Amino acid sequence: MSDLNDAIQSVLEKTPSGINGLDEVTGGGLPAGRPTLVCGGPGSGKTLVGLSFLVNGARQFGESGVLMSFEESVAELAGDVASLGFDLPGLIAEGKLLIDYVHIDRSEIEETGDYDLEGLFVRLDHAVRSVGAKRVVLDTVESLFGGLANEGVLRAELRRLLRWLKDRHLTTVITGERGRDTLTRQGLEEYVTDAVILLDHRVREELSTRRLRIVKYRGSYHGTNEYPFLIDRHGLSVLPITSLGLNHEAPTERLSSGVPTLDALLDGKGFYRGSTVLLSGTAGTGKTSLAASFAAASCRRGERCAYFLLEESPQQMIRNMRSIGLDLAEWSERGLLHLHADRPSRFGLEAHLAAMFRAVDELRPEAIVVDSIADLVTLGGEAEVRGMLVRLIDYLKMRGVTVLFTSLSPGAVELQESQAGVSSLMDAWILLTLERAGDDRHRQIAVLKSRGMAHSSHVHDFTMTARGLQIAAAEG
Amino acid sequence: MSQHAAKEQLVQPERFVLRLYIAGQTPKCVRAFTNLKRICEEHLADRYRIEIIDLLQNPQLARGDQILAVPTLVRQLPAPVKKIIGDLSNTERVLVGLDLRRA
Numbered sequence: 001m002s003d004l005n006d007a008i009q010s011v012l013e014k015t016p017s018g019i020n021g022l023d024e025v026t027g028g029g030l031p032a033g034r035p036t037l038v039c040g041g042p043g044s045g046k047t048l049v050g051l052s053f054l055v056n057g058a059r060q061f062g063e064s065g066v067l068m069s070f071e072e073s074v075a076e077l078a079g080d081v082a083s084l085g086f087d088l089p090g091l092i093a094e095g096k097l098l099i100d101y102v103h104i105d106r107s108e109i110e111e112t113g114d115y116d117l118e119g120l121f122v123r124l125d126h127a128v129r130s131v132g133a134k135r136v137v138l139d140t141v142e143s144l145f146g147g148l149a150n151e152g153v154l155r156a157e158l159r160r161l162l163r164w165l166k167d168r169h170l171t172t173v174i175t176g177e178r179g180r181d182t183l184t185r186q187g188l189e190e191y192v193t194d195a196v197i198l199l200d201h202r203v204r205e206e207l208s209t210r211r212l213r214i215v216k217y218r219g220s221y222h223g224t225n226e227y228p229f230l231i232d233r234h235g236l237s238v239l240p241i242t243s244l245g246l247n248h249e250a251p252t253e254r255l256s257s258g259v260p261t262l263d264a265l266l267d268g269k270g271f272y273r274g275s276t277v278l279l280s281g282t283a284g285t286g287k288t289s290l291a292a293s294f295a296a297a298s299c300r301r302g303e304r305c306a307y308f309l310l311e312e313s314p315q316q317m318i319r320n321m322r323s324i325g326l327d328l329a330e331w332s333e334r335g336l337l338h339l340h341a342d343r344p345s346r347f348g349l350e351a352h353l354a355a356m357f358r359a360v361d362e363l364r365p366e367a368i369v370v371d372s373i374a375d376l377v378t379l380g381g382e383a384e385v386r387g388m389l390v391r392l393i394d395y396l397k398m399r400g401v402t403v404l405f406t407s408l409s410p411g412a413v414e415l416q417e418s419q420a421g422v423s424s425l426m427d428a429w430i431l432l433t434l435e436r437a438g439d440d441r442h443r444q445i446a447v448l449k450s451r452g453m454a455h456s457s458h459v460h461d462f463t464m465t466a467r468g469l470q471i472a473a474a475e476g
Numbered sequence: 477m478s479q480h481a482a483k484e485q486l487v488q489p490e491r492f493v494l495r496l497y498i499a500g501q502t503p504k505c506v507r508a509f510t511n512l513k514r515i516c517e518e519h520l521a522d523r524y525r526i527e528i529i530d531l532l533q534n535p536q537l538a539r540g541d542q543i544l545a546v547p548t549l550v551r552q553l554p555a556p557v558k559k560i561i562g563d564l565s566n567t568e569r570v571l572v573g574l575d576l577r578r579a
Contacts (some may be wrong), residue, residue: 102544112560112570113563117546119543119545315507
């Protein structure tokens with residue numbers, strides 16, 4: 001069975017879309033020389049998927065393209081995507097892209113007897129030859145149904161068009177408007193049988209979230225999940241990458257947590273490189289201080305660390321950490337520490353995730369800190385956040401990046417339950433608490449788990465001093 | 477010239493410039509031309525000109541003139557431009573499309 005799958009896979013040629021993440025989740029791109037249906041509601045990003053496919057084809061893969069646009073003129077399209085860095089007029093001038101705006105207005109057309117759509121074929125053929133196109137986008141061919149009355153002719157011609165495209169081995173994206181109970185209003189999915197991608201755009205609590213799902217991909221392995229995707233100034237990205245699975249390396253090298261007395265609790269050696277650490281506790285227990293110590297330790301080794309702040313500004317963070325003897329400004333100036341501050345509510349979940357992926361791609365840090373993931377939970381349901389963390393963790397493990405998440409837990413009691421979902425993803429879980437002792441409250445720390453090492457199972461006293469963090473040896 | 481056509485000429489003296497877009501000599505296209513010729517002779521005698529454009533020979537014109545369906549008849553003159561698609565087998569619809577008869 002799996003041999004058969006492998007055989008099919010190797011035969012099935014793919015054309016990279018060049019869209020961040022989409023080629024990963026489709027195992028290489030769209031079916032080469034065949035049509036793919038991209039459907040979704042208004043504003044779901046269909047046209048942009050099509051345009052990215054063409055622009056990337058021309059810029060990255062040396063393949064020219066043709067866009068038959070049934071809805072927007074060349075000027076309108078060029079204006080829409082200029083902010084994403086797509087220079088359509090430039091590509092057109094270089095002869096790498098041809099846009100044919102097909103305008104149909106039913107009120108201007110009288111139908112008298114038998115006809116076919118040979119004019120459309122002539123136009124497409126001429127356009128494909130003019131630029132030597134390998135890629136074609138039809139956006140959206142359903143407009144024909146609004147413009148012409150004879151549905152029988154349209155359906156027959158659509159079928160002929162798809163055969164025509166396949167015969168010429170053109171890799172084609174056909175967009176379609178989502179129907180009420182069907183993938184597309186005009187049932188285009190009947191004609192396009194090779195691959196179907198569904199886009200979805202929801203607005204929840206004033207935050208927009210976009211999702212992409214591969215409904216069908218004949219003869220190829222594909223992820224069946226919904227993937228978040230986003231549209232920003234870098235264009236369109238699909239956030240994968242769960243398909244990576246659990247095949248990453250498991251380094252044996254150990255890294256200091258930045259607090260020698262904490263390392264002592266961790267088998268005397270600290271965390272594993274490439275592991276995922278959760279640091280949770282109630283307010284004021286010292287999570288950020290511990291996380292900052294970890295970040296500084298990473299810089300001290302000459303390694304880069306990206307620190308995502310979701311609660312305070314970099315300036316505030318730098319000032320506060322001076323009180324425990326950490327000079328983060330120095331590491332920041334030396335280019336080893338990168339502080340990224342973003343209010344969680346400014347973006348949707350996927351935008352945060354994308355920012356993290358991008359930082360990892362650009363900086364190639366050895367460690368990252370997310371402070372805190374509790375802020376992200378406010379943006380999505382627990383399942384969504386968990387899904388996002390799985391993607392991020394997979395991605396980081398692949399690259400051997402050590403990651404530390406902090407998490408605010410509402411109270412000591414509910415804590416273990418409320419974070420059960422997230423904690424199973426973590427290799428190590430450290431809990432910080434405040435205990436009352438008479439009139440005083442003092443901090444305590446415990447290693448709840450740490451995979452692959454003999455860690456302390458005691459609760460330890462934990463103090464913050466001007467010379468750093470101190471953890472006392474086990475209580476009696 | 478029939479009496480009927482002569483009367484029309486009095487109220488509507490414009491010349492008609494008609495362009496028929498075809499794609500090769502297919503039965504549909506041949507039929508469209510035959511029908512057009514007949515309708516023009518009956519209703520526009522002496523004041524029409526038919527230009528035939530074969531898109532297989534001039535493919536670039538399909539884009540320029542926004543042609544999708546074949547055959548397509550375009551009334552270039554008198555303005556405004558009108559499009560009639562099909563083999564022109566329904567004379568009534570053709571006359572309506574050319575503004576020679578009210579719908």
